[in-house]
Amino acid sequence: MSARHLALAVAIAAALLPISAFAAKPEAKPGAHATNIDHYWAMPHTSATTGEVTINGKHIDYTADTGTIILHDKQGKPTGEMFYVAYIKRGVDAAKRPISFLxxxxxxxxxxxxxxxAFGPVRVVTDSxxxxxxxxxxLVNNDYSLLNASDLVFVDAMGTGYSRILGKAEGGVGTPKMFYGVDPDGQAFAQFIxxxxxxxGRWNSPKYLIGESYGTTRNAVLANILEQQDNIDLNGVVMMSSILNFDTxxxxxNLNPGINLPYALALPSYAAIAWYHKALxxxxxTLHPWLDxxxxxxxxxxxxxxxEGAALPVAQEDAIARQMATYTGLPERYVLRADLRxxxxxxxxxxxxxxxxxxGRLDAxxxxxTMDPLAESAMYDPQSAAISSAYTAAFNDYVRKTLKFGGKHTYKIVSNTVGNDWNLxxxxxGQTTPAYIATNVMPDLAAAMSYNPDLKVMVNAGYYDLATPYxxxxxxxxxLPMQRKLMHNIQFHYxxxxxxxxxxxxxxxxxxxxxxxxxxxxxxxxxxR
Structure with a gap:
């Protein structure tokens, strides 16, 4: 997916506090390097601060480690550094406490x-x-942070956030091809974890992957790498707005004529959105059971x-168009001009x-x-426009003032370069060469679940999502190409x-x-725990 397709988030205010109210106290950490540096980072460094959060009325103290981990090639030469923020609950035995990578x-x-x-100890306030x-x-205290169930490690993919490729100028051998693709991205995250x-010292902790949007694609690839290549059994994988097969x-x-399944799978979302906007x-x-x-x-x-394609009788085409208009709120003549697609x-x-x-596309x-009433397709995503500035400003302030990290370096909320250079x-x-033009990681998740039959998968989806329709x-x-009995390890939430x-x-x-x-x-x- 391109940068236009990125998964964005919003949060709703409860009690409002200025961002400065969450400024944590720095905590000395042996061996930690200075963080507000102006030169390019070419060595691992960490800023350790402390904080507190109240979740469901219960107080939790935590340490926030903000830093980078250096990745290396097979010869041990540095290729890149991946940025992370790790929230670790204080006062408990962390060695066996669940840990989630998000x-x-x-x-x-x-x-x-x-x-x-969603899940950090504070969240930015935006309109819903x-x-x-x-x-x-x-920012507000996040009453629904996952810190009450797991330690949390938020990781930025290479080329985003503060994660940087270490090329020759930085004393490394890294190149975009080593990271900007389905498989190299999975390998990079596996090495980071x-x-x-x-x-x-978290090898004996219960381990979880939590990915959103393309992060669910990464989940499938990464889970298989960790299970079969690195012998790391996962306890669970959480999918937030999933896409495993880009053919859907x-x-x-329309760029893939003859493949009609995407239209059928998206139509229920069209119907739900039309119902929401009172366009029917x-x-x-009620939405249910009508949506069924x-x-x-x-x-x-x-x-x-x-x-049936061109063999579809005209009378039947008209009947389908009428029913489609009834379900989606689109004009019947428009549906016919679109050839029902x-x-x-x-x-x-x-x-x-x-x-x-x-x-909106991400949230309809x-x-x-409307920017151009004569355009065939939407010119922008109103949902992205509605909240992106809030996240950009809030995090840039928070990472410097509270987490004590970043200095004058630019935090890349979204990188068009990564999206444009991505190898799909x-x-x-079981294969030695790429098998699909469109990315399809269903075999990866199936392989991971077969290799580790105790692996549980949680699928979460929204009815009004047009980026990854539910x-x-x-x-x-x-x-999924696996034994049917393993389907019992998957649960769905809408x-x-x-x-x-x-x-x-x-x-x-x-x-x-x-x-x-x-x-x-x-x-x-x-x-x-």
Whole structure:
């Protein structure tokens, strides 16, 4: 996915405090290097601070380690440094406490969204479905941080955040090809995790991966590498807005004619979004169980009609168009002109066009002024426009004033360079060459779950997400190439939001409760931690 497709996050205010209120006290750490340096980092360094958070009424003290870990090639030469922020609960035996590695996707996104919007000890305040006003922005105590269930390590992919390639100028041998691709990215994260476990003495801790958007793609690749290559059994993998097979993406399926499945898998999301915006002529009173009816029709009569192609009788085409208009709120004539195949960007542009509005892609509950009423597709994502500035400003302030890290260096919230240079070719388990034009990591997750039959997977999805539609995610997991009995290790959770499952207070509560329950159910000794 390009930078336009990045997973963003929002948070809702409870009690508002200025960012400066969260300034933590520095803690001396033996061997730590200075952090507010102006020259390029070419050596590992860490800033250790302390903080506190209240979660569900319970007070937790923690240490925040902010730093980088150097990666090396097979000859031991440095290739890059990966930036992380590790929150570790104080006053307990950390050696056996659960530890979770969290990251966003893109490719080309830092981990700031999960960090500051969902699971870190503080979160940035934004409006839940409209544009957040400009600065000053505020941070609040995150009542729903995952620190009550697990220590947290937020990791920035290479080329994002403060993670940097160490090339010749920095005394290393790193190149973009070593990191900017499905497989090298997975290897980089695997090396980071292995190094982190050694550095922090966490090899015997229950281990979890929590990825969002392309981070779920990374989850599948990384889980297989850790299980089979590094002999690291994971306790659980948490998927936030999943995409494992890019052939199911609704972004540009028109570039892959003859593959009609993406249209059918996205249609239930179109219906849910039209229902939310009151764009249906005869809307049902509630989204459920009506949405189940839409799903059945999408995978039945609708997909069958698409698969007939030019052989579809005109009368049947008209009937399908009428029903599609009924379910999606799109004009029947528009559906016919689109040959019954409406892409995500076209839907975002067209649904609310009579109101002069464009819906969001990441979260279609958001809408904004249409930039070009004559355009075929949406020109921007109103949801991204609504919250990106708040996250950018808040984290840049927080990392320097509270975490005491960064100095004058630029923190790359989003890197277009990474996205543009990304190699989507992927070699699945058991193959020696790339097997797919479109990235498909379903075999990787299936291999990891087969290699470790105790591995549990939690899938979380939002009904109003057009970046990774919920029904497409369900379909991909149901089609994993593994023994059927292993499907019992997968659980599904759905929320009335979009790509960022932690947008509304009521959904943030549910996401937190569900993940805490998941971690504790897969941690064999949770009582004392």
């Amino acid at each position: 990251y966003n996707g893109g490719p080309g996104s830092s981990s700031v969204w999960l960090h500051m919007g 479905h409209i544009h957040t006003p400009p600065a000053p922005y505020r 292995s190094n982190f476990l050694s550095q922090y 993406s609704i972004d540009q399926p 002529a005869n809307p049902p009173a 009816q839409v799903q059945t029709w999408a995978m039945g009569p609708y997909l069958q009609a698409l698969n 409406v892409t995500g960007p076209e839907f975002e542009q067209t649904l609310l066009l009579p109101r002069g509005e464009t819906t 509950r958001f809408s904004g002024p 070719l992927h070699t699945p388990p 029904y497409a995610a369900w379909y991909q997991f149901e089609q 929320y009335h939001v979009g790509h960022m499952l932690y947008v509304r207070p009521q959904d943030l509560v549910k996401v937190h409760a569900n993940i805490v329950k998941f971690i504790r159910s897969t941690d064999h000794e949770p009582a004392t």
